[in-house]
Amino acid sequence: MTDPTRRILVGRIHGGFGVRGELKLESFTEPARAILGYRPWTLRAPSGAEREVAEARGRENAKGLVLTLPGVEDRDTADAMRGTEVFVPRAALPPPQPGEYYWVDLEGLRVVNTEGADFGHVAYLFSTGVNDVLVARGERERMIPFKQPDYVVSVDFDAGVVTVDWDAEF
Known part of the structure; x- marks a missing residue:
């Protein structure tokens, strides 16, 4: 990780x-x-x-x-x-609590949606004050609210993948 x-x-x-x-x-x-x-x-x-x-x-x-x-x-x-x-x-840095992540550890992970569409990699994250946003860069840039489990379904450091519930066309 x-x-x-x-x-x-x-x-x-x-x-x-x-x-x-x-x-x-x-x-x-x-x-x-x-x-x-x-x-x-x-x-x-x-x-x-x-x-x-x-x-x-x-x-x-x-x-x-x-x-x-x-x-x-x-x-x-x-x-x-x-x-x-x-x-x-x-x-x-101390280890994060279960279900918590250092943004820097997420950067570079592959991002796929629940249907298997590849969104590229986590470029960076930022805070809006209301929620955090994951920015995935692939063939285009996508901004996905980092809300678990609503939009971010899972983070698998062993596989290097963040799975999101996000429409590939959005």
Whole structure:
């Protein structure tokens, strides 16, 4: 189901916070503060340069997460990190509960409907606020509500297939 060497994007630095080198951190985890428990981090700067960080500290404030990193001690250094992405090894994430999935684990799986029509592969998922949506790309792109068991009938990681109850013509 998962590649232990795969890295998962879990956050992004949005620049400096204050004058002591603290950083504004956008977390893609749920809850947002969960990002602080995953290690090690690989930081990828917008230039593509990467470095591993094991010692990051953070806290919540009214506007989100504030991060402290070793070697970042002033506002200029913090601002220079704007756009830096935070990755963790997929193996650092806890196993999902039964019936729950990490979106990243679904990406790349083949999508077929209950009649056997091939819809291509899971390209990505996104949230609308009401429900999540699976985007399947094959001969064309389809957006399928990720509602179990209404539209998503099964997820079989061993076979690499997501089966959906969705009209091939829709």
